Amino acid sequence: MNSYEKYMSIIGTIGNIMFYLQAYKIFISKSAESVSGPGFLVSVIGLSSWLLYGILLKNKPLIIANGFGVIGATITLWGIFLYGSFSLY
16 A cells, blocks of 8 residues: 555544544433434445445555444444434434
8 A cells, every 4th residue: 555545544534533423422422312314324325335336446545444434334323223213304
């Protein structure tokens, strides 16, 4: 991996930390009432698609960043199902 790919792996991963911060808040407060379930579902689908694309291209920065994001968004979505009221409207 060249230096730019390393940089993008780091930046992509840092950008996805927001999912973990949201999950932390949900699990600590035991509330996800103000968090959009459909929004996080769309995020999981989008991140999973980018992860698959990265795997097909064998592109490490895409795999690392989006793999990290999929895990964080899935944890957040799990918290929404546990502590929120998941509604499509």
